[in-house]
Structures are given as structure tokens and as C-alpha cells.
């Protein structure tokens with residue numbers, strides 16, 4: 001079983017437990033469900049945008065603990081002050097150490113910045129949950145979903161005025177997953193089936209295959225500012241970065257050093 005298969009199996013159990021605790025009717029009455037969303041795609045195409053989607057990530061299956069010392073409020077505030085175009089906050093606890101409380105604190109600390117709910121979305125329940133948490137964007141991972149599932153989840157997210165970030169790693173995933181329910185296309189440089197890659201080759205290979213109406217985001221393994229400069233020449237407008245910032249004592253300053 002690949003790591004991704006294990007994560008998805010755990011996620012199915014977790015979603016079943018959440019459904020048993022809170023109904024979607026309850027979710028729709030609570031939290032930020034009625035809140036208007038911020039647009040990731042609009043934020044990325046602003047001429048002055050840094051394009052950086054800055055992630056709060058405590059640990060990962062491939063790297064183990066990255067940073068378990070800093071709080072989500074301090075880190076995300078630092079990211080926004082340094083010019084992040086969007087925040088990404090993990091809500092998967094078993095594999096990435098993220099929590100719903102992290103997302104809530106990030107939302108309350110940064111009311112004016114788009115936030116991506118970073119999790120493995122496999123069920124419509126999680127889309128409704130994301131909206132009630134105050135998410136602006138949800139992640140749809142092609143490696144974990146069929147085309148029909150992407151359509152169902154994407155259409156529901158868009159009907160709730162959220163945007164969708166489709167994550168692909170190769171051309172086959174891209175070709176089978178696009179649709180008008182996708183807002184932004186992200187190329188994950190890391191292969192989620194084995195967490196192997198350490199470079200941004202996948203983004204370079206796929207750049208010209210992504211139809212021009214989609215804003216392009218490069219995800220993972222962005223280790224220095226020179227990589228952003230290079231990816232911009234391939235047409236990328238967004239850069240999803242976690243570890244390079246989180247491994248430092250001051251992630252906001254690390255972001256600032258990347259873009260200045």
C-alpha cells in the first residue's frame with residue numbers, strides 16, 4: 001500500500017467519525033458557513049502579487065517533524081505581513097500534525113487573506129466542513145480521486161463560492177481531471193505515492209500542457225528564491241511553499257528573504 005493509500009484509508013475513518021458527531025445541517029448553521037470567500041486566483045494575478053501560498057506545516061510523512069515549536073497565529077501573521085498571497089493550513093492530524101483548531105486560529109488571525117484548507121478531500125461532507133471553517137479554497141488531489149469525484153467535489157465547492165485547487169503530478173492526472181469546476185491548477189513536484197522527488201521537474205514538464213485559462217501554481221520542493229524566478233519563466237504565478245519557511249525559527253522572515 002502506498003503512503004497515499006494509507007492516508008486515504010485513515011481519512012475515510014476520520015470522515016465517518018466526523019459525520020457521526022456533526023450533521024451537515026449543523027455545519028451549515030455554524031462557524032463561518034455564511035461568510036463570503038476571498039479569491040485565490042484573483043490574489044495570484046494581481047500585478048504586485050508575490051504569488052506565494054505560504055503553508056503552516058508541523059510535520060510530514062517524508063520529513064518527520066519540521067517545526068513543532070511555533071504557533072499557527074505567530075507564523076501565519078508573519079507570512080501575511082511578509083506578503084503572502086494566500087495561506088495554506090493543514091487540517092490532517094495523523095500524518096501532518098494539523099488540526100481544525102489551527103485552521104480556526106489562522107482564519108481569525110488573518111480575516112482578509114485567502115486560506116486554503118490543506119487536507120485530503122474525499123467526501124462532500126469535508127467540502128461543507130471547509131466552508132464552515134472559513135476556508136476560501138479546497139484542494140482536490142487527482143492522485144486520490146476519480147474524475148467523477150473531482151467533478152462532484154469541485155462543483156459543490158464552487159456552489160458554496162469557494163475556489164478549487166486541482167493538484168496533479170503528471171499529464172495523465174491533468175488530462176483526466178480538468179473541468180469548469182477547477183479554479184487553479186497546481187503541479188505537485190512531489191509524488192504523493194512515494195514522496196520521492198526533491199526538485200521541480202514536474203512543474204517544468206507540465207507547464208505547457210496546462211490550458212492557458214488556468215492560473216498555474218507550482219507546489220512543494222521550492223528550496224530557494226532562484227527557483228521561483230525560474231518557474232516564473234514557465235508561466236507559474238503561484239508558489240506553494242511549506243518546509244523552506246517552516247524549518248526556520250522565523251517563517252515570515254524566511255518568506256520575506258525569498259521575495260526581496
Ligand SMILES: O=P(O)(O)OC[C@@H](O)[C@@H](O)c1c[nH]c2ccccc12
Pocket residue numbers: 055057096118119120141167188219220221222240241242243244
Ligand atoms: O513543504 P514543501 O515541500 O514546500 O511543500 C508544501 C506543499 O506543497 C505540500 O505540503 C503539499 C502539496 N500537496 C499536498 C497534499 C497534502 C499534504 C501536503 C501537500
